[in-house]
Amino acid sequence: MSLLELGEVTKSFGGIKAVTRVSFQVPQGSIFGLIGPNGAGKTTVFNLITGVYRPDSGAIRFDGGDLTTKKSAQIAAVGVARTFQNIRLFSQMSVVDNVLVACETTRRTGLGGALGRSGAFRDEEHRMHEKALELLDLFQLRPLASERSTSLSYGNQRRLEIARAMMLGPKLLLLDEPAAGMNYGEAEGLNKQIRWLREHFNLTVVLVEHNMQVVMNVCEEIHVLDYGQTIAHGSPDEIRKHPKVLAAYLGEGV
Amino acid sequence: MSARFRTLAWVLLTLVVLLGLDFGLQSLLPDSSIRQLLMLAAIYIMVAVSLNVINGMAGQFSIGHAGFVGIGAYTAAIIASHLHGSSSAIAGPGVQSFVHSWFLVPLSVGAGALVASLFGLLVGLPSLRLRGDYLAIVTLGFAEIFRLVIASAQIDATAGFARAIASLGGQNGYAGKDGQGVPLFAGPFWVFGAAIAMIVATWRIKFSGWGRALRALREDEIAAAAVGVDPTRYKVISFVLAAAGAGIAGGLWGTMRDGLGLVQPDQFTFQFSFDAITMVILGGSGSVTGSVLGALFVTFTVKFIELIQGVEIVKDLQRANPWLDLNALRMVIYAAVLIALMILRPEGVLGERELFGKRQKKAGDAGASGPSKPGAPSEAAA
Numbered sequence: 117m118s119l120l121e122l123g124e125v126t127k128s129f130g131g132i133k134a135v136t137r138v139s140f141q142v143p144q145g146s147i148f149g150l151i152g153p154n155g156a157g158k159t160t161v162f163n164l165i166t167g168v169y170r171p172d173s174g175a176i177r178f179d180g181g182d183l184t185t186k187k188s189a190q191i192a193a194v195g196v197a198r199t200f201q202n203i204r205l206f207s208q209m210s211v212v213d214n215v216l217v218a219c220e221t222t223r224r225t226g227l228g229g230a231l232g233r234s235g236a237f238r239d240e241e242h243r244m245h246e247k248a249l250e251l252l253d254l255f256q257l258r259p260l261a262s263e264r265s266t267s268l269s270y271g272n273q274r275r276l277e278i279a280r281a282m283m284l285g286p287k288l289l290l291l292d293e294p295a296a297g298m299n300y301g302e303a304e305g306l307n308k309q310i311r312w313l314r315e316h317f318n319l320t321v322v323l324v325e326h327n328m329q330v331v332m333n334v335c336e337e338i339h340v341l342d343y344g345q346t347i348a349h350g351s352p353d354e355i356r357k358h359p360k361v362l363a364a365y366l367g368e369g370v
Numbered sequence: 371m372s373a374r375f376r377t378l379a380w381v382l383l384t385l386v387v388l389l390g391l392d393f394g395l396q397s398l399l400p401d402s403s404i405r406q407l408l409m410l411a412a413i414y415i416m417v418a419v420s421l422n423v424i425n426g427m428a429g430q431f432s433i434g435h436a437g438f439v440g441i442g443a444y445t446a447a448i449i450a451s452h453l454h455g456s457s458s459a460i461a462g463p464g465v466q467s468f469v470h471s472w473f474l475v476p477l478s479v480g481a482g483a484l485v486a487s488l489f490g491l492l493v494g495l496p497s498l499r500l501r502g503d504y505l506a507i508v509t510l511g512f513a514e515i516f517r518l519v520i521a522s523a524q525i526d527a528t529a530g531f532a533r534a535i536a537s538l539g540g541q542n543g544y545a546g547k548d549g550q551g552v553p554l555f556a557g558p559f560w561v562f563g564a565a566i567a568m569i570v571a572t573w574r575i576k577f578s579g580w581g582r583a584l585r586a587l588r589e590d591e592i593a594a595a596a597v598g599v600d601p602t603r604y605k606v607i608s609f610v611l612a613a614a615g616a617g618i619a620g621g622l623w624g625t626m627r628d629g630l631g632l633v634q635p636d637q638f639t640f641q642f643s644f645d646a647i648t649m650v651i652l653g654g655s656g657s658v659t660g661s662v663l664g665a666l667f668v669t670f671t672v673k674f675i676e677l678i679q680g681v682e683i684v685k686d687l688q689r690a691n692p693w694l695d696l697n698a699l700r701m702v703i704y705a706a707v708l709i710a711l712m713i714l715r716p717e718g719v720l721g722e723r724e725l726f727g728k729r730q731k732k733a734g735d736a737g738a739s740g741p742s743k744p745g746a747p748s749e750a751a752a
Contacts, residue, residue, distance in 0.1 A: 166596055188595035189603075197597070204593035206586045208722075217586040220579055221598035227607070230578035231571055241579070284597055 119144040119320045120165070120288055125174035127164055134160045135344045137174070142288075142337075147314060148322045149335030151355075153364055157344040158324040159201055162290050166198050167191045179287060193221040197281035198290035201324075203273050205265040211276055212261040215248040218283035248283060254316075255279040270297060278313070288320045289313065295327040303327055307334045332356065340364070384566060392559035393463045406628045409558065411669040412565040413623045418649035418665040419565075419572050419658060420615025425647065426656035426722075427581060428608045429588030430498065431506045435646045437513030438613040440638030441489055442482035442620025444520070444544060447633045450478040450625050451546040454553045463557065463627075471555040475625065479556070479564075482621030483614045490613025491606070498605040501591075505609075513643060521635035543634030551631030556622045564622055568615055573658045573724075575611075584608060585656075652711060654718030659725035664718070671707065675700050 118141035127135045135157045142148045150158050163169045165176055167188040176183040183191055197218075206214050223244075229237035252258040255275045260268060265276060274294065281289060291310070295303050307330055314321055325331045331338065332352045340348040340355060342364040348355055355361055391398075399405050421435045454474055489512075497508040523536040538544045546552045575581050583604055586594040591601050624633045649668050653660030678684050679696050688694045696703075711719070 168592060168595075187600065188592070189598050189600035192596055192598035200593065200596075204590050204596075206589045206593065208589055209582075209585060213582055213585075216579070217582055217594065217599060218597035220583050223579055227575070227580055230580055231574050233574060237578070244579070280597060 117144050118142055119179055120322070121175075121177040122161070122165075123175045123177070125161070125164060125171045125176060127160060127169055127171050133344050135164065135171075135341075138341065138344070138346055139174075140339045140346070140349060142320060142322055145314070145318075145320055146336050147310060147334055148320070149331045149338040149352075150322060150324045150341065151326070151331055151338060152341035152347075155343075156341040156364075158341055159292055160344075161341070162198060162292055162322075162324060165191075165290065166196060189221075192218075192284055192286075195284070195287035196290065197284045197286035197288070199274070199277045199281055199292055199294065201292040201296065203270075203277055205273060205276060205280075207264070207266040209265060210262050211257055211265050211268065212245070212248050212252060214265050214276060215251055215280050215283050216244060218280050219244045219248070221284060251279045251282055271302070282313075282317060286317075286319065288322065289317075291321060291323040291325075293324055293326065295325055295330045298327070300329070303329050306330055310334050384563075388559045388563050391562060392468060392557045395558045396463050402628050405558075407669070407673055409561045409626050409628060410623075411666060412561045413619050413626070414646075414649065414665040414669050415565045415662050416568050416615060416619035416622070417646050418653070418661040419568050420612045420619065421646045422650045422656065422658065422661040423572055423575065423615065424605075424609050424612040425650050426654075426661070427576060427584045427588070428605055429584075430605055430609065431503065432509045432609070432612070433506050433640075433643050433647060434493075434509030434511070434513030435612075435616050436638040436640065436642040437509070437516045438486040438490060438616035439620035439623065439642070440513070440516055440520075440633075440635070441486045442479070442617030443624035443633045443637070444482075444538060444620075445485045445617070446478040446482035446621030447544055447546070447552040447624040448538075449481045450474050450553050450555065453477060454555070467555065468557065468559070471557060471560060474553065474555045475560045475622075478625060479560075479618055479621035482624075483617035486617025486620065487610045487614035490610040494606045494609035494613075498609060499602050510640070510643075513638065514640065517635045517638050541635060543632045543636075545632045552625055552629075552633065554625055554627045554629050554631055556626045558627070561622050561626050564618055568618070569658060569662060572615075572661075576656075576658055580604075648708065651718055652708070654720035654722060656722040657718070657720040657724055660718055660720035660723075663720070663725070671704055672700055675703060 120142040122141075123139050124137045125135060125139070126133070126137055138157075138161060150161060152158055160169065164171050165178075165183065167183065167186055167190070171184060174184070178191075178194065178196060181194060183194075183196070186194075206217060209217075223240065225234065225237040225240050228234075229240075249258060249261060252261055255278065257268075257272060257276055257279060260272065265273065268276060278289075278291075294310070295306050298306060310321060310323070310330075311334065313319055323331075323335070332355075335352060338348075338350065338352055338355045339346065340358070340361050342360075347360040347364060348358040350358070395405055399408075417435060417439055421432065424430050424432050454470070493508055493512050494505075497505045519535060520538050521541045523538065523540045524532065544552070583594065583599045586597075587599055587601055587604055595601055623629070623637075645668055649664035650661050651664070652667060653662065653664030675696055679688075684696070688696070715721075
């Protein structure tokens, strides 16, 4: 059964066709790779799934619902979390507050509760705080909880971004180039981390990645884009040998 | 438990002090111009603190706050006049007047807040969906349209909308139903009480999930939306709240005791919106107590310069240097102070921090009672 399904999704910016009739299905519980050379439209696909852009045509279905016309915040609320290629943290806020921002979708007490400081509001704030600290603990960021998020190291910032995404309690996690800027050893660690994330949070993971060491190791299924179009789809072994993929990455005639 | 009790005690104490002021301020401060200045300071505080919600916390640049203050003032003045036909003469300290105020002030000022927030929704809904400077332009335009429509009304208009607008007195201002003055029932109890309530309310907004979401939106809208904070919803509601706050401030301004009993379009020029922005930025954008400081500064600086002219040293200086005309230099000094502040502290006096800093529990230490660490594999965090 597929959790996420793209059907003939197309998006152009002015005259440039960023994504053309892309279709794929992400099976529930899988780790799914979306790869392609620079400018292939991978991040655009993420932005279409998460509602940053709206497709010109085509449909995006998730967990039995339609995401095509939904806004980012609504999409987050139904269980799609993401990280960004260039880390996007709330830089002036503390580490724990960064995570806490993601609890608004599940909040029950409204503005009235906040103004009256009702018991329910206090309980909820306390509960959310505890939950955020647990998550930070899990990602080994707890000692840094009250630091400003920009003061964290690059690796910690990446982990904080994932922790923040997990605060949503998502079913699907979209990772945009999680291995960017990592060396061999760190990338190995990332592979384990992605698998651990899936087990621990019962997730389905889609990742955009350039690092083949990560993609080929961790992904069970891979979808390849080039110039906004699908050129291949299959298991890592199939993709490794696929002539079109080789051509796209290495040039024709190789 | 004890925290609840303490809160209750504080509320009671505040109410008692406010009641005392309502009845005693006149004998405490016989000079009505000083009483007026104090009440005006409280009203400016409300204006600044409410503007801070949208400009400071939500980071949306609204430059038409005067429009919402004006709408609140006119609405409250009209409602109060119609609910209470006679002139302002009987509104002063006294039990009868105070009892009356419980009927008049909530209704008229509440109506002012309601109408202002409706206009806030009308202005905010289209412009806050767009990014960037649209809100600034739309709010500026809105405030000026509001003012000019009222100011340029033809007194001799005979029918319909024009007649209704003309009944607001045009450039001369609205002086109650029969031109006898707006009933002035909002005593210190209401004016200072509302200012305190608004400070507490905005403080609570700031230190709640709502305030956190607004900060997140201000820093990175796309990331905030990606974790479930709907930008349009949060911005529009914040804008409506800010407009409602401005409406309350305006309503109290129009009907405050020791006021003029007259609501004029000239009170709500762009200059006033600009003063409000000055208060917020001066104190520190996003800081509630900063806005209060900014409002006090703007209210009292000009008055202060007037007052020091009575001091002997200043008088001597003036005799020695005839060019030292402080009255003429007032605005120059005011501007110089502003420029100096912006050079020395561009983020405002407090930045985003608060006076009486909210004791931040060190988040990392709060775990003593928390659950023990679940067995995550260490490589999970590699």
